[in-house]
Amino acid sequence: MNATPTYLPEGLPAPLDEEGVNAPYWNGLRDGVLRVQRCGCGQWQFGGEHLCHRCHAWDPPWVEIEPRGTIYSWERVWHAAHPLLKSRVPYLAVVVELPQAAGLRMLGNLLGDPVQAVTIGAVVEGVFEHHPQHDPPYTLLQWRLC
Amino acid sequence: MSQRTLRGRAAIVGVGETVYYKHGQAPVPEFRLALQAILAACADAGIDPHDIDGFAGYSNDRTDPSRLAAALGCRRLRSTTMQWGGGGGGCAAAVGNAAAAIAGGLADCVVVFRALAQGAQGRFGQARPQPTAGAEMAWMAPYGVQSPAQKYAFKVRRFMHEHGVRQEALRAVALASYHHAQRNPRAVMHGRPLDAARYDASRWIVEPFHLYDLCLENDGAAATVLVSAERARELRGKPAYVLGVAAGSDFRTFANPVNAPHYASASFVNVAQEVFRMADLGPSDIGSVQAYENFTGGVVMALAEHGFFRPDAANDFMQPEQLVAPDGRLPLNTSGGNLAECYMHGFELVIEAVRQVRGQSTAQAKRHDTSLVIGGPLVSPVSSLIVGSEDTL
Numbered sequence: 001m002n003a004t005p006t007y008l009p010e011g012l013p014a015p016l017d018e019e020g021v022n023a024p025y026w027n028g029l030r031d032g033v034l035r036v037q038r039c040g041c042g043q044w045q046f047g048g049e050h051l052c053h054r055c056h057a058w059d060p061p062w063v064e065i066e067p068r069g070t071i072y073s074w075e076r077v078w079h080a081a082h083p084l085l086k087s088r089v090p091y092l093a094v095v096v097e098l099p100q101a102a103g104l105r106m107l108g109n110l111l112g113d114p115v116q117a118v119t120i121g122a123v124v125e126g127v128f129e130h131h132p133q134h135d136p137p138y139t140l141l142q143w144r145l146c
Numbered sequence: 147m148s149q150r151t152l153r154g155r156a157a158i159v160g161v162g163e164t165v166y167y168k169h170g171q172a173p174v175p176e177f178r179l180a181l182q183a184i185l186a187a188c189a190d191a192g193i194d195p196h197d198i199d200g201f202a203g204y205s206n207d208r209t210d211p212s213r214l215a216a217a218l219g220c221r222r223l224r225s226t227t228m229q230w231g232g233g234g235g236g237c238a239a240a241v242g243n244a245a246a247a248i249a250g251g252l253a254d255c256v257v258v259f260r261a262l263a264q265g266a267q268g269r270f271g272q273a274r275p276q277p278t279a280g281a282e283m284a285w286m287a288p289y290g291v292q293s294p295a296q297k298y299a300f301k302v303r304r305f306m307h308e309h310g311v312r313q314e315a316l317r318a319v320a321l322a323s324y325h326h327a328q329r330n331p332r333a334v335m336h337g338r339p340l341d342a343a344r345y346d347a348s349r350w351i352v353e354p355f356h357l358y359d360l361c362l363e364n365d366g367a368a369a370t371v372l373v374s375a376e377r378a379r380e381l382r383g384k385p386a387y388v389l390g391v392a393a394g395s396d397f398r399t400f401a402n403p404v405n406a407p408h409y410a411s412a413s414f415v416n417v418a419q420e421v422f423r424m425a426d427l428g429p430s431d432i433g434s435v436q437a438y439e440n441f442t443g444g445v446v447m448a449l450a451e452h453g454f455f456r457p458d459a460a461n462d463f464m465q466p467e468q469l470v471a472p473d474g475r476l477p478l479n480t481s482g483g484n485l486a487e488c489y490m491h492g493f494e495l496v497i498e499a500v501r502q503v504r505g506q507s508t509a510q511a512k513r514h515d516t517s518l519v520i521g522g523p524l525v526s527p528v529s530s531l532i533v534g535s536e537d538t539l
Contacts, residue, residue, distance in 0.1 A: 008290050012288055013275075013276050013277065013278050013283070014288060015285075015288050017284065018280045018281065045405075046403075046405060047285060047403055053398065073300040073301070073304040073307070073409075075291075075299040075303060075353055075354075076350070076353040077291075077352045078351060078352060079350070079352065080290070081290075081296060082275065082290065083275060084275075085290050088290075090350075091290055093290065093296070095304070095404045095409075105403075105404045105405050106285075107285055107289060107403050107404050108289055109290070120303075120307045140288055140289070
């Protein structure tokens, strides 16, 4: 796997899935696949949960969905909370809504010019941002305008 | 008794606070600050501190009630309650827990307090570098979304988008708080006024928040003391009765990472209904509001959810002149609040509501038989409290 430039500098906290509930999500991202939970009762769920909150079935199964959605909300960070980001401001983070998964939402960075105008409702597609040097390796899902 | 309610069952009979310091500048330890505030509240009430038999706290306060009871020489310790949840979401709920303990016969004299000395304990707005992020932060920290302002800006932006709310509505909260702080000698920002031009020129922290949209970080302590309504009438001061209190949030408010069904919410849809129901009052009966400003945007959202205006009317309602005492339509944060009096995690707001009802505020609202405290918008759980004078019972 080739190292690709990451949107934010290496060294930020890596995601930790303490209870293992979200392994299908994180493993999927490393393989370039986006998965979310969809219970047998039809309920969509993200992040992963032990239970379906609707029918209380244990461990709702994960299904693959297309990483494509619309910008639901956004923020532009000018004052960094992490020392590694002090020289990397501004940067953009977005909440993306996934219509193909009943409107589930996810959070990520919006790739590209950090001072660009951001429009709620704009269509975005997922970009798999690999962090192969990290031990263990992990992948983040980022977003760019279509 | 068929109706389950705390209305009129208990009263705040004393308030006290330390000097409010800039963060890291308290000259004494946090525990000592707590003792100072509690003794001040007891002195205000005319209550012997040995008679305290309960403590109520929130936000994982580090000050242990058993240690307090030993230090104060309390004759016995009965109720000790901690409201779950961080930030100021519990500042009103903790008063409710104290009132419930009294009404239920679990205690007779309960202190509610918050003590904060962040200098020794790290700050809220700074991320301590960690190699990994678990639980809810696993979804955010890898993307540089770490501080509370960064976590909650999305909700405010979405609310502004859905309802056409302009930056000026947020600005009005800051202007009202700073305006009132100029009348309050206790306020950290006393003598440091804010006007619209200064707000507009201030730097962005995270859009849509300017510097002045965010709370301060301070050191200090604040306390109230509650007794039963019957006992309150025997004391020398004017009681502020608990008329209504409610805590909690809504359906899956905390669904991670950003999947609350009602996302653009301050979490008060249910709580606001409950607090008014218990108080048997409506928004038009409220003389002033003390609303927790973690961020100004959350205040606008919380006021809308309490029914003071429809979200689509936020721009019209949130005019600075309408939010200032004595004559504004809804005097807001009449001590200066978290933005300009002191960030005592909202407990300064509880004290100010009592001062309004007693007629002891430095910015008295024209109508002051009732005051509403709104604790912790955007987080979960949140809480609200309505206090009132004897006339409102």
